[in-house]
Amino acid sequence: MADTPVxxxxxxxxxxxxxxxxxxxxxxxxWGLVTFDLLDLHVPSQYKELAWPMPVYLLxxxxxxxxxxVGYRVATFNDCEDAARELQTQIKEAKVDLQKLGLKM
Amino acid sequence: MATGADQAVGFGLVGCSLLxxxxxxxxxxxxxxxxSDHVIHGYFLPRExxxxxxxxxxxxxxxxxxxxxxxVTWKNRKPKKID
Numbered sequence: 664m665a666d667t668p669v670x671x672x673x674x675x676x677x678x679x680x681x682x683x684x685x686x687x688x689x690x691x692x693x694w695g696l697v698t699f700d701l702l703d704l705h706v707p708s709q710y711k712e713l714a715w716p717m718p719v720y721l722l723x724x725x726x727x728x729x730x731x732x733v734g735y736r737v738a739t740f741n742d743c744e745d746a747a748r749e750l751q752t753q754i755k756e757a758k759v760d761l762q763k764l765g766l767k768m
Numbered sequence: 769m770a771t772g773a774d775q776a777v778g779f780g781l782v783g784c785s786l787l788x789x790x791x792x793x794x795x796x797x798x799x800x801x802x803x804s805d806h807v808i809h810g811y812f813l814p815r816e817x818x819x820x821x822x823x824x825x826x827x828x829x830x831x832x833x834x835x836x837x838x839x840v841t842w843k844n845r846k847p848k849k850i851d
Contacts, residue, residue: 720792720796727786733781735779736778737777738774738777
């Protein structure tokens, strides 16, 4: 799925993987330029202070989002009373049938 | 709707992650633009810790996952059958 071509009339086939890698490396280079002052851009010190923890910050935000999604789905998962009762009766029927056939429980 | 303990655990997780997100966002994004003699800086550790603490937490998480896998693998080891 990740390797299906995005456009078909270019010199090289740009797959989704290549697209993602390109995007990530562009952002990475921009971050590196700001954090390590590679181009002498005279970025104000506050923006430099803001930029260098960015990769860790994005990871932490992603972790928080995952945790919140899991927690919310756990809290709003519906109990299925009817299905539970039906399953219990089916288990009892199965046990009776198998004991008739000779399986020891 | 899920009942009782499920709801408590679920909404507890949501609340914890919101708190963590708010604290970490203020620490990383808001504080550089606040005057260095403002009161609020006293509630936050020096900036280096905003990278070190998540790194340490990630290492501890990896350690726990690895230990769990190791314990489960050790418990399920069976001696080779002799034919």
